[in-house]
Amino acid sequence: MTDAAGASSAADPSSAATATRPSLHADVVVARGETRIAAAFDVAPGHPLAVIGPNGAGKSSVLAAIAGLVPLESGRVAIGARSVDRMPPERRRIGVLFQDYVLFPHLTVRDNVAFAARMRGSRAAARAAAEPWLDRYGLLALADRFPAQLSGGQAQRVALARALAAEPDVLLLDEPMSALDVEVRADMRAELATHVREFGGATVLVTHSPADAAALADSVLVLERGRVTQRGTLEELRASPATPYVERMLAASGE
């Protein structure tokens, strides 16, 4: 890989997987209207957890609380020994892949990926630092396009490169496949799984699809009506489903 001049070794994506990364401890209680959503779990680096559950179970709220985008009613969020629940989102070092990516519409692909570096330095330095990320995610040919000119799969690649270029300690994925056309899902899922593995840090994935969980995560946490009803590997869930929802979901899997 040709190293772009000016990119520090820390910004080089190939060094990301080798670094030791902290684990995530989350114990969150979030108020949503009349109801309360509570979930507690630990995620080890390199062992992604899928939070799975029916629509409206509160999965996205849990992710938002970890990232600091909605207030925590009580509980704790820690990354390694670092307690982050009192910090604003910009200081938590938690990357988020949003459900429909939420790219910056006024910035090119290059400047989207360079955004985190731009917040810390000059435009020229940020663009130089973005270069290896664009290369790694196959985005060099698209670097001067705007988000409106991208396909769903391309937009997801940009969003992931943008999040990981910030070098987060933790990665949160919110329904990463739901905005994609059905035909490209299988390919993008495999590609995403590769990138998540390379990231190597603590990763939490929210989904309602067992196929996503199987491809991207090591274990599964089931959230129903704001409560955790089961935790284990997909095999364990299959062997003894704790609720009718788990049973139905696994029976219907295969998309």
Added chain:
Amino acid sequence: MAAPVSDRPGIGRGPRRARGAQRGSSVAGRLAWPVAVVAGIALAVLVLPLAALVVRAPWGDLTELLARESVLQALVLSFTTATVATACCLVLGVPLAALLARAADWPTLPRRALRAAVTVPLVLPPVVGGIALLMLLGRRGPIGQLLEESFGVTVPFTTGAVVIAQVFVSLPFLTFAVEGALRSADRRTELAAATLGASRWQVFRHVTLPLVAPGVAAGAVLCFTRALGEFGATITFAGSLPGVTRTLPIASYLAMQSDPDEAIALALLLLAVSVIVLLGLRDRWLPEVRA
């Protein structure tokens, strides 16, 4: 054009735009003839006076009329004050719009009170605004008295008073245009920026402001035209001193009594500015102004 806002917390689905209704249905497109006739009359009410102005204008003497000392004086004063007023409105109005957009989450009473306060100058007769400004900043007014006693500064009947009157009447135009743009911008882009390490100020500077730039530009143009045309509040609060507070509309009004041709020339000039602004705005910005 506010998108439906979900009351769920979380980073889930973004605002989805409602699908546009089927257009061009031939039956719905037809007007009953009385409606068409009245609409035509309404259009005539709007257009005919301006057409008359253009037709009756002293085209032959126009250059001579517009080159007069009194006209040039008013022209320079008007453009200077309207520009300064627009700059003031930009500085004051963008943060006010941000507050107004954020107030959507407030309880009903303070939210409505804030909106009403910003709307008042839009519905208030400008003369009332001028009198109100005199009550506050005049010699007997609480702030006017303070300024005079502490600094020896008198505000009314100065060029500064012209600017203040213009800011008073035109600030809502800018504020609502920017607020509309802020509301239609996807707030989750700001959240995404925060997760990438952007501080609140950086989010505003690198994400929010660029996203609402068209709204800010449209608002500034509307604000400028409103300031340029300001009459009632200005003549009440700032008077009509040639070269100091006699702006184009005031000069045009006064000329009507002594030299109608000069008044018409001035009116034509103001009309031309409005048409240029309208052409500049076109459809590109106008939808965002419909806050």
